[in-house]
Amino acid sequence: MKKRGGIGFRLFVFGVLFICSSSGFAYTLLDGNFELKGYVRNITAVRTENPHGGLGGDQFKSGDVELSKSFLQLEGTYTVSPNVKVYSRWRGDYDASFDIKGQDKFPPAVVDDQRLGNEFRELFVDIRQGPLFLRLGKQQVVWGESDGLRLADVINPLDFRWHYFLEDWQDIRQGLPMARAIYALTEKTDLEFVWAPVTFKPAKWAGVGTYWEFPGAGIGGIPEKKYDTNINNGSVGGKIKTTLGSGFDVSVYDYYHRFESPTAELTSAGLDFAHPFVNSIGGTFNTFFNPLKTVFRGEAVYNSNEPHNDFSKPDYISKKNTISFMLGADRPTYLPINSESSFLSAQVFYKKVLSPDATTIMFGDSAAPGKKDAQTMMSFAISTPYTYLIPNAVLTPSFFVFYDVIGSGWARPMVNLKYGDNLSVSLAYNKFWGHPDGRGYFDPFSDRSEAYVDVKYSFQ
Numbered sequence: 025m026k027k028r029g030g031i032g033f034r035l036f037v038f039g040v041l042f043i044c045s046s047s048g049f050a051y052t053l054l055d056g057n058f059e060l061k062g063y064v065r066n067i068t069a070v071r072t073e074n075p076h077g078g079l080g081g082d083q084f085k086s087g088d089v090e091l092s093k094s095f096l097q098l099e100g101t102y103t104v105s106p107n108v109k110v111y112s113r114w115r116g117d118y119d120a121s122f123d124i125k126g127q128d129k130f131p132p133a134v135v136d137d138q139r140l141g142n143e144f145r146e147l148f149v150d151i152r153q154g155p156l157f158l159r160l161g162k163q164q165v166v167w168g169e170s171d172g173l174r175l176a177d178v179i180n181p182l183d184f185r186w187h188y189f190l191e192d193w194q195d196i197r198q199g200l201p202m203a204r205a206i207y208a209l210t211e212k213t214d215l216e217f218v219w220a221p222v223t224f225k226p227a228k229w230a231g232v233g234t235y236w237e238f239p240g241a242g243i244g245g246i247p248e249k250k251y252d253t254n255i256n257n258g259s260v261g262g263k264i265k266t267t268l269g270s271g272f273d274v275s276v277y278d279y280y281h282r283f284e285s286p287t288a289e290l291t292s293a294g295l296d297f298a299h300p301f302v303n304s305i306g307g308t309f310n311t312f313f314n315p316l317k318t319v320f321r322g323e324a325v326y327n328s329n330e331p332h333n334d335f336s337k338p339d340y341i342s343k344k345n346t347i348s349f350m351l352g353a354d355r356p357t358y359l360p361i362n363s364e365s366s367f368l369s370a371q372v373f374y375k376k377v378l379s380p381d382a383t384t385i386m387f388g389d390s391a392a393p394g395k396k397d398a399q400t401m402m403s404f405a406i407s408t409p410y411t412y413l414i415p416n417a418v419l420t421p422s423f424f425v426f427y428d429v430i431g432s433g434w435a436r437p438m439v440n441l442k443y444g445d446n447l448s449v450s451l452a453y454n455k456f457w458g459h460p461d462g463r464g465y466f467d468p469f470s471d472r473s474e475a476y477v478d479v480k481y482s483f484q
Contacts, residue, residue, distance in 0.1 A: 144199075219261075430464045
């Protein structure tokens with residue numbers, strides 16, 4: 025471990041020196057056909073309250089550093105010809121919190137799994153030929169319109185290990201080997217096909233003893249189910265997207281896939297975790313309504329045979345059909361707090377289990393199964409940039425809150441300073457709270473509030 029840690033540290037230092045010695049712009053090589061850009065980043069978080077019987081992270085007390093993760097990311101684009109490009113995105117990372125806390129405080133397998141990272145997150149080739157666009161290789165595919173929760177954006181599983189759902193999706197999505205084809209039927213209508221033919225990746229979960237631990241077995245608290253690499257475990261789907269009138273974007277999709285979140289399953293060999301197949305049929309829309317100067321957006325999805333835990337069943341699994349939707353609105357608005365425009369955003373989420381049993385359990389409601397077959401959540405965000413306080417800098421205070429109407433929530437006040445085009449520094453606080461009887465979507469995290477600083481230097 026010490027040798028690996030030394031290599032990781034030297035790699036990070038090399039990356040810092042390499043980027044900081046640059047002019048802040050992307051590098052171009054091979055007569056301008058190859059472009060290299062990327063960033064160095066560190067996010068350090070401190071627990072702000074003592075544990076009180078939540079899902080995990082009990083060895084971290086108030087004031088302890090529970091995350092100190094440094095990243096070096098490099099993105100390369102090579103233009104082979106006007107119609108062919110090769111793209112790669114590599115990221116290395118080192119979480120110093122394991123050394124600050126002491127590696128002996130964690131199982132060796134968890135340290136090996138989460139302390140150091142080294143991965144090509146995407147590696148694909150783009151081919152354009154007339155109305156046809158092909159992307160082949162390891163990639164991310166984004167279909168959704170929502171912030172904070174995912175409905176349509178289900179193609180790539182997430183990595184919850186180091187900061188659970190608190191990061192931008194692009195930073196925690198897991199790339200998958202896929203074939204993606206988009207065919208322009210008309211100027212306003214595209215037909216898209218996505219196929220992940222030979223593999224399945226579940227969501228990744230934090231290891232035993234870590235701050236975002238979930239109880240269970242294996243490296244991730246909840247172990248990664250291993251499936252054979254063959255065509256029977258692949259995923260496939262399609263989408264048609266069109267623009268109606270002068271700017272009403274709408275899409276309809278169908279995606280057949282394994283459910284990325286694990287469901288406890290009782291087998292002849294004991295307790296296991298399964299990822300049954302689910303068929304997701306849904307749609308999205310996005311439009312600008314000029315009289316209100318507002319962008320309206322939405323998603324809806326029908327999941328067939330979505331797995332839920334039901335410990336009254338022989339195998340602990342109950343497969344239920346569910347419906348979910350999101351309605352959102354975004355608007356720039358002038359407020360008295362600033363002479364410049366503020367940005368306001370609001371969302372409403374709703375999910376319902378169809379034909380529920382009295383013993384069906386929804387996430388966040390494990391203390392009261394059967395008492396709630398639906399979830400309703402709302403979010404609100406405001407950000408206000410100040411460009412005249414500091415020369416060459418933009419100071420942006422923001423506030424984001426997510427609330428489960430049953431009585432739990434997550435709030436994040438933040439201040440971001442962006443200096444020039446390259447340096448970004450954020451100070452933020454994630455506050456969670458739950459319902460007194462232990463229910464609600466955010467209740468499992470009610471004792472894991474944190475304060476953090478996030479520093480990022482980019483060359484692009």
